[in-house]
Structure formats: structure tokens, C-alpha cells
Amino acid sequence: MRILSRLALLALLIVPVATWAAPPDEGLWLPLLLKQLNEADMQQKGLRLTAEQIYSVNQGSLKDAVVQFGGGCTGEIISDQGLLLTNHHCGYGQIQSHSSVEQDYLTKGYWAMQRAEELPNPGLTATFIVRMEDVTAQILVGVPTTGITEFDRERLVQTNIQRVAQAAVQGTHYQSFIRPFFNGNEYYLFVTEVFTDIRLVGAPPSAIGKFGGDTDNWAWPRHTGDFSLFRIYAGPDNRPAPYSAANQPFKPRHHLPISLSGIKPGDFTLVLGFPGRTNEYLTSWGVAETYSVSNPAKVKVREAKLRLLAADMQASDQVRIQYAAKYAGIANYWKKWIGETRGLKKLDAVARKQEQEARFTQWVQSGDDARKAGYGPLLAGFEQNYRTGRDYTLARDYVTEAVLGVELLAYANSLAHLPELIAQKRPAAEVAAAADKAKKGRVGFFKNYSAPTDQKVAAALLALYAGGTPPALVPDYVKALQQQYPGPAGWTKYAAQLFRRSRLTTAAGAAAVLDELAQGNARALTDDPAYQLATAVISHYRAIILPVYTSTTDNIALLSRTYLAGLRQMQTDRKFYPDANLTLRVSYGQVAGYQPADGVQYDYYTTLDGLMEKADPTNPDFEVPARLAELYQAKDYGPYAVNGTVPVAFIATNHTTGGNSGSPVINGRGELIGVNFDRNWEGTMSDIMYDPDRVRNITLDVRYLLFVVDKYAGAGHLVKEMTLVGSPNQPAAPEVKKMKVKRKVRA
Structure with missing residues (x-):
């Protein structure tokens, strides 16, 4: 039975709710x-x-x-x-x-x-908010509501955003940005002062x-x-x-x-x-993908990396200091994802989302033809796009977490634009300037880098990448490496050779590569095995994985904007x-x-x-x-x-x-x-x-x-x-405190 059919059946069993208030204390309010x-x-x-x-x-x-x-x-x-x-x-x-x-x-x-x-x-x-403003009407002017792809819509929106944001701070020392809200149903301007x-x-x-x-x-x-x-x-x-x-x-x-x-x-x-990201309005399919596909893969990769980093940090004060901030950042969301998955399962989150979708289906079916036409196809569209994109989401997670989790490969990938500039026959001065900029970044990279540690990480993470990515989405280059280095120790042997041959594992080696690139010698990088692996994976990702991933996520974004608009129309008494x-x-x-x-x-x-x-x-x-x-x-x-x-x-x-x-x-x-x-x-x-x-x-x-x-x-x-x-024994007075009025800020 299709999920949508089950939702329609469930809708018949649910009594409509006139008011659906957010639970006590829920909300991230403007x-x-x-x-x-x-x-x-x-x-x-x-x-x-x-x-x-x-x-x-x-x-x-x-x-x-x-x-x-x-x-x-x-x-x-x-x-x-x-x-x-x-x-x-x-x-x-x-x-x-x-x-x-x-x-x-x-x-x-x-x-x-x-x-x-x-x-x-x-x-x-340190960024202060000077003021904020609803600029939805200005951002959506000239943007069609139907008959336009998400990509084309976003292009028009970004043009309007740039125009409105620049005009808001013209002639001042302030900065500005505009962000979408409610999945792009509304837009707000933020004027800032950045120290x-x-x-x-x-x-x-x-x-x-x-x-x-x-x-x-x-x-x-x-x-x-x-x-x-x-x-x-x-x-x-x-x-x-x-x-x-x-x-x-x-x-x-x-x-x-x-x-x-x-x-x-x-x-x-x-x-x-300044809370970073929530997804409170995900559908049941989005929740299911989060805790059954994406979270488990990312947790597995980070768990392996953390184990290796911890051992080397414990053995060396230098490595401990080099990797202290990195380790903390990796560990933070690793543990968070574990708790999130358990919490969603304990709440039976998918079933609760399906109940909401059933209420939505009932509301749509009880409406006029315009409502049915505007909102009727949404849930089937969600189901189709999540099913189509599932393997591509998993493949993307393994690229970002495992392949780019190897610092050598991430560093090699960060230099990929230099051979491209040479291949495009850009002016020598432009190539030299780009190489010089990369040299400055090299200093910070190697200050906090241990190649022996990264080699261990590479062996573990590449094995997880090759084994966890859906087979049809593994690049041929990586399949060839699996055949060349078979067995449980294969990736360990490959990592040893990779780090022995690459010149990008030391500050001096990277400096020499960058000097040669500045002189127009692209092979200084393109012959490097770290670059070859990184570009093989990333080029395959861009050609095969990213188009489908982008297409399905764009479709889901468009559907989500309409779905959230429908939820707000359905629940007029709810504070969203x-x-x-x-x-x-x-x-x-x-x-x-x-x-x-x-x-x-x-x-x-x-x-x-x-x-x-x-x-x-x-x-x-x-x-x-x-x-x-x-x-x-x-x-x-x-x-x-x-x-x-x-x-x-x-x-x-x-x-x-x-x-x-x-x-x-x-x-x-x-x-x-x-x-x-x-x-x-x-x-x-x-x-x-x-x-x-x-x-x-x-x-x-x-x-x-x-x-x-x-x-x-x-x-x-x-x-x-x-x-x-106040004091522990003398609570402060309860009256409202008056805050000192200062000069007016240019609106």
C-alpha cells in the first residue's frame, strides 16, 4: 500500500483540531x-x-x-x-x-x-544586529508563483536580495544580509555592525x-x-x-x-x-531519512575518526594541541546525532508526522478545487523525491564526511582551481596571485596538521566510503583501487603509499608544489596521487551525484514552501x-x-x-x-x-x-x-x-x-x-528596569 493511501485512510479516523498551539516553551521567535x-x-x-x-x-x-x-x-x-x-x-x-x-x-x-x-x-x-525588517514584498517582486523551476526562482530572488541589501546600507558603515523564512515564503533584512x-x-x-x-x-x-x-x-x-x-x-x-x-x-x-539550523517542518519522509539513512552513516564515519585522533592526541602533546579544536568540533555533532536519532525514535516522530500529514490531506480534500489543485499533489511529490534521492543523499554524506574528512584530500581539493586556471590559459599574474594566496593558507593548515595521524584516518575513512556508498555511485577510480588493494588491509596499504608519494603531506613539499604552479606547471599538482584521488571522487560527485541530489532537494524545497504555506492556512490559530x-x-x-x-x-x-x-x-x-x-x-x-x-x-x-x-x-x-x-x-x-x-x-x-x-x-x-x-540572600527588586536611551539609529 502506498504511504499516501495510508495517510488518506488515517485522515478518516482523525477528528479535526481547530487550534494547534505549539507545546509550552517551544519556539525560536523573531x-x-x-x-x-x-x-x-x-x-x-x-x-x-x-x-x-x-x-x-x-x-x-x-x-x-x-x-x-x-x-x-x-x-x-x-x-x-x-x-x-x-x-x-x-x-x-x-x-x-x-x-x-x-x-x-x-x-x-x-x-x-x-x-x-x-x-x-x-x-x-563580533556582529551586532542594528535592525531587522520584513522585505518579503521587495524580494518576491517579479518572481512568478507557478511555472518556474526552483533554480530559476532562486536566481531571481538572489538578484532582488542583492539590490535590496545594498540599498539598505548605502552611505553607512553598516553591513546587511537577507535570509529566507518559512522555506522562502517570507524574507527578512538584517542590518549589522561588524567589529x-x-x-x-x-x-x-x-x-x-x-x-x-x-x-x-x-x-x-x-x-x-x-x-x-x-x-x-x-x-x-x-x-x-x-x-x-x-x-x-x-x-x-x-x-x-x-x-x-x-x-x-x-x-x-x-x-x-543566533541558532544555526532546525527542521521543525520536515515531513515524515524527511524525518525517516534523517534517522535511518543520514545520521547513521555520519555517526559511523565520525566515530572511526574520533577513535584514531584520540589515540594520537593522548600519545603526543603536540598532536593534542594541533587537533584539540578539530576533535571537539567532530565529537560535538557525532554525539548529538546519536541522541537525536534515539530521541526521534522514542517520540515515534515518523508516525506523528504522518498524523499531521493525514490532517493536511483531510483539510485539502474538504476544500474547493483551488485548494485541491494547489495542495493535493504535495505529499505524493515528497514521497517520490525522497525515494529518488535516498541513495544520492547517502553518497553525498560519505563524500563530505569520509573523503573530505581526510585532511590531505580536503587540502588537495582546495588547490584544484590552480591547474584549472593554467588549463584555461589565464594570465600568468593571475595564476601567480592565486598560488600566493594558497601559500598563505598553507601556513595555517600545516600548523595544525599531523600527516601520520591523517594517514591512519585515511585508511579507516576510505574503507568506510568505499563500503558504505551505494555500489552504483562509487567512482571507477575507487573501484580500481579496491581491486589493486584487496582484502581487509587493502586501504591501509593504499594509504601508506598515498602518504609516501604525495608532496602535499609536508609544509615544504606543498610550498614546492605551489611554487611550480605559480610558474605555470600544472603537473606539479595533477601528478600528485592525493590530488588524483580527490579530483576523481569530487568530479564524479559533481557529475553523477550532485545533479540528482540537487534536483530532488530543489523539488523538496519547492514542495516544502507550498506545504508550509498550506499548514499556516490550515491552522490559522497556531503561532508559527x-x-x-x-x-x-x-x-x-x-x-x-x-x-x-x-x-x-x-x-x-x-x-x-x-x-x-x-x-x-x-x-x-x-x-x-x-x-x-x-x-x-x-x-x-x-x-x-x-x-x-x-x-x-x-x-x-x-x-x-x-x-x-x-x-x-x-x-x-x-x-x-x-x-x-x-x-x-x-x-x-x-x-x-x-x-x-x-x-x-x-x-x-x-x-x-x-x-x-x-x-x-x-x-x-x-x-x-x-x-x-542582587545577592544570594537579597533578591533583586522585581520592577521593570528602564534601559538608557541612546541616539537614534538610521533606519
């Missing part, structure tokens, strides 16, 4: 729309601010204390001198870049005791900032001091400026006061940040929120424990006592710095203690995802109470399906943060520039 969609509900749950005090264009508001940190995290401003707080794992790459075996800031931590010691970070940015002089101020040792390591990642209870401190510097006009010793600390329009009053169950919590797309969002919830399994009940907070109970000097994930143990034994907690210990972390029901790392967690009075750094493992499926009973965001309590900065690090000068309110 700050611009809080007044009309969320303000009343938020205030009923404990917010003592207005929507205007969260998002405003013409006066300082909470949004003016929140930045996108780098390309994938969030940070918040916690002093009037541009002090920026984010997660330790968000600043990890910068901490690692300043580290060496001799100056191991990853292990020992780093604290600037004066401004001159704050370390610059080339390439790091580039961002300096490292402080970071705890990894034994605090990563306490629990991969063992505790995506888990609760948690005892991780996951924070780092930076500072934004600006030019003399308080505007963005390139790094200069003459730059001064940035003066923000608003900075977050920090509450010492603590939290209790039921307290209102607000998260502001757009999927995350790295734009500023608000989520709100309440402090709460949860019950992950039968007979198991988790409390809403953890303490330093619990951290010390986990201490294990034989396990690197649970080592405790001597200084922290001394403070614990002496009970020397300063003003940050509650009931004879220090609160470390707490959980709440806020809807968060990747990109919310480092987001401020704010109480109902607009005061910082913590820093968001993770989700519980049982709730990682919230990127696709939110469950109020199990989804929890994990937050570092600001009192532990202050304790580490002040008592552990002796950096009390940083605490002095913050605005502290």
Missing part, C-alpha cells in the same frame, strides 16, 4: 515580532520587561548586548567597556591558536591582568572549561565551566576598525547586568542568540515560528528538572560539591585543578556561595540549538543569570521535534563563572567592571 506574537505570554510566565526593551531600534535594548561571535556562536556584552562573554568551546579555536607546548593555554588557562595583555585574534568578528578587533581576555583551564569532556557532552547533570572572555575594541569614533594598538574598548548601547539572586524551579528564562537560520532569535521557558526514563528524576541544578564527587585524576575528562580543589577544601567561595557550596549549572525548557552556544540566559528582569552551553542528550531531537517533557537547555550559572574569575583566577579586576545586582 525579536521584531515579539510584541504581536509573544509579549503577553512571556509576561504571563514571568517576564517583567516589554517587547520594546528586548528589541528596539531607537533605544538601547537587550539585543544591543548580544552578538554573533565568529560564524557560529553567540556572545553577550557584560560591561560598559566591551567585555564579551561566550562559551569556552566557542573561544576554543582562539585559545588553541595562542597555545603551544611551551605556552599551553588550553591546559593552564589564560588571564590578561591588564589591557596590554589582551590577545588579538585575526579573523574573529573585527576582538581580543582574548580570559579563559579557564580545560579542566574547568571542558570538565566532563566527551563523557558529559550533551548530558545532564553537568559541571562544566564552559566560558571564555573577550573584549571588543573600536576606533576613536566607537565604530568598527581593523586591529590597532590605538583602538579603545568598545562602548555598547547596552550591557547586561549580572544577577547574584539565583534561580528556582518555575523561574522565567529568556535566551537571545520560522526554522533557525543563524539569525537573532528569542526563546523563553522556565527552570525545570525532568524525568529521562522510568524511575529516574533529574534536579534542575548542580553544584561544586557534585563536581568534586566526579573528580577522577585517572580520567582526563574529570581532572580537577589543584587550585580549585584547594578553594573547595577551604570553602573559600567569596560572595558566590549558596547553602555552603557554589551553584555550577542549571537547566530550563528553552528551545535552543547549535549557534545558541554562548547565548545569554536572562531572567524576567533583563539580568544575566547564566550562559547557555548545551542541551540534554534526550532532547537533541528538538531540531526536528520539540518535546516539552524532555527538552532542556543547559546553562552555566553566572555565580560559578564569577567564582572562577575572581577566586580561582584572581582576576577580580574583571568582576569590578561588571554590573552585579
